[in-house]
Amino acid sequence: MANNPQFSVLMAVYRGDDAGFLRRALQSVTVDQELKPDQIVIVRDGPVPQDLARILSQADDITDGIPVDVIPLRKNGGLARALQEGLKHCRHDIVARADADDICLPHRFAIQIPLMKDLDLLGAGIAEFHTDEADEGLIRRLPTTAADIRHVLPLRDPFNHPSVVFRASAVEAAGGYDDLTRMEDYWLFARMVHGGARVANVPDILVRYRVGSGAYSRRGGLEMVRAELQLQGAMFKTGITTPVQYVRNLAIRGGYRLVPAGVKKLLYRTAMKTGWKR
Structure with missing residues (x-):
């Protein structure tokens, strides 16, 4: 795995997140991974409760020494603004997205990162779960080829946002994350595909996606x-x-x-x- 490029993991945390879920998410993108990231960037999107702040202060211990940069924002501005700010602090062009309450499977980066030598944006399948991460619910697999991605793009988002790896330079070339309520990812990916970015999805289930009751x-x-x-x-x-x-x-x-x-x-x-x- 020595020839794989260095990469960052980008996350955002806000006051509504769960401290236990965040700890598990951090473990899943670092110590659990067969191919470990070189940097974790966590954007703290506004003030957070004490239990979340404690996890953020202990992040380097949770990741077993993998560097964690916590970027504090004074006010909550939403996911798009948080991720756009976080990208400024990613030291590597290849960036893997992860959510603060999901679980990345141990082989996620070992599968995705080597493929990025020929791509600008790569997603994967995800499996929904409610409470027990071992319970596999709805599987979300999306089109794998660039042609099929372009075909489905006008009707629906052809990527699972918590599963994507992208080049920060390609995101910047498309205009970055734009503040659009809960659709910032679709709008970004649509512009990237429309602008000629090299894209694909792997069919593998690489993320367990936590689904709340609402x-x-x-x-x-x-x-x-x-x-x-x-x-x-x-x-x-x-x-x-x-x-x-x-x-x-x-x-x-x-x-x-x-x-x-x-x-x-x-x-x-x-x-x-x-x-x-x-």
């Missing part, structure tokens, strides 16, 4: 409808979607935001199993 409810409501309108308008103006795709997305994706959580869950699970295929 996950499907949070995908709906007027705030998400407004965010959907903003996203679709931006994608249309940029030329990522055609007029027909724009209208279709407003009807399908906008309508999805307004249906009850139970219906949303059923539609989402069906889409994850069949929706990206040609």
Whole structure:
């Protein structure tokens, strides 16, 4: 593994995160990994409770000496702003994203990092779980080839954000993370693909994604409808979607935001199993 490039892991933490989950997430991206990162960057997005602050202060011990840079932000500004700030502190061009409550499987970086010599953005499959990380729930596998990724891009996000590895230079070339409610990743990846970034997904399940009880409810409501309108308008103006795709997305994706959580869950699970295929 000596020939693999050095890389950073980028995370963000805010007051609503769980200290125990953060500790487990940190272990999973460092001491558990077959190929260990060279740097961890954690953006503290505004003030956090004492238990989270304690974990952040102990981070170097939790990672068994892998350097951890904690970047404190005075106010909570949201995930996009936190990640954009964190990128400024990543010492390596190759950056792996990780969330503060998910679990990366031990072979994640050993699989993804060697592939980055020919790529700008690489995702992977993820498996949902609720409380027990050994319980495998819904599997989210997405298209693996650049052609299939471009095919599905106008309708849905073709990457699982907590699983991606990217080149910071390619993210910067696309304009970086833009503050767009809960869709900052889709908007970034859409611009990267549209701009010619070299992209792929591996089919392997490399992240266990923690799903809370209100996950499907949070995908709906007027705030998400407004965010959907903003996203679709931006994608249309940029030329990522055609007029027909724009209208279709407003009807399908906008309508999805307004249906009850139970219906949303059923539609989402069906889409994850069949929706990206040609």
